[in-house]
Amino acid sequence: MGHPLFDIGGRTALVTGASRGIGLALARGLREAGCTVVLNGRDRDRLDEAAARLGDDVRTAAFDVTDGASVEAGIADVEERIGPLDILVNNAGMQLRAPLLEFADADWHRVLDTNLTGAFLVGRAAARRMTERGHGKIVNICSLQSEVVRPGIAPYAAAKGALKMLTKGMCAEWGPLGVQVNGLGPGYIETELTRPLVEDEEFGAWVRGRTPAGRWGRTEDLVGGVLFLASPAADFVGGQILYVDGGMTSVL
Template identity: 60%
Template sequence: MPVPDVPALFDLTGTVVLVTGSSRGIGRALAEGLAGAGATVVLNGRDPERLARTRDELAAELGEGRVHAYGFDVTDADQVERAVAAVEAEVGPVGVLVNNAGVQHRVPLVDLDVADWRRVVETDLTSAFLVGRAVARSMISRGRGKIINVASVQSDLARPGIAPYTAAKGGLRTLTRAMAAEWAGSGVHVNALAPGYLATEMTQALVDDEQFTQWVVGRTPARRWGTTADLVGPAVWLASPASDFVDGQTVFVDGGMTVVV
């Protein structure tokens, strides 16, 4: 058996990568990291100003032709279909999709408004179905593609006060398996990343809470908060040919949190 060309296994040169919810936080870090492996990245977000600012910042680093931005609501099926068609016509066939868009809502379950339940589940779970379905159609016809769903340690664990998020992320882990079951035979490989507690703009209030930070550090064998940079290597692996026989898996990037009691 010949020795594999290892760098080539992780090379994304020429691959168009669509990352939802990528104007900041985890999505931006993943887009930037995948671009670092050679990909052309398509950013997405609902805030036009923030999206344009992120596109300009990344384009200054990577070059104008390597970064594109499409603002659309990932929970709106019609907008999703139009946006994916536009990306494929104007940028190129989407070779990798990262379903990252997500929101959080912290309130006790008995006080949770139905509208907030639906908003979280639609953003964190249904959007992955909508965008995944739209992208998978052309991937299946080409016989290749990668989809990475961004789940959470809450796919496996639960904490009080975040029930809709926990339900959505648990559903996303199972949706990942369902997508793999249906599409792996067509060359479309679907997996999930499950981040642990990461220090991001969205979690800054928790990072600043000394008691909560002590809990995170004490509960995590790695004894620290994670960073968005911790996700880049696993994301490049799942997006690249190096993971072509990996299907339906959820890769926990959590410093060991889910393996201890």
């Protein structure tokens, strides 16, 4: 038997951007821990496909995290159809790489809208209900780039750095109402989206050399952190970012 502090069986969890990569892995981990899991994404077909891969009891909610009206309707629908949300994982995100001098206005707004505004909109909609009930867990998926940055991804780092502070702000306002809000900061993780970087020999070698763990992260490396932050074990943890980066932020 696992320790009761980590027992989240029977809770309802929504994971945004969950049709692939990190979101899908976190959703799988929550399901294995006994949660009723709801996958969110914009593409209904891809969502259904992802849900089928996880198991026939996995639910879906298609809505656009960057659209306030869509988010409000989506969260209301989830609570009505599936039940009150106990856990929210704000994972939806995107990356666009270009030198800052050439970064297009529209691309800047896309990066900010998806990585930052989406977490605000979904977090607010979920927290309105969680705070009324007096309990809930929100985990915002931040990044190694909430702390440090490389050339070419300044807007992403700006969004993820702001998400770190939004996490602390949510903690300040919703903590007194029984909702714990924390962040998880993945380092370099091997996913479909980072595959070109993994396969780039020079970059891959740089990551391995720069990481005390000596390897790229795997999506399953992130599951334990989310299970901890979503569980009663983290009832007195608020506004923290747990970096799961193989030690990269700690060394020069």
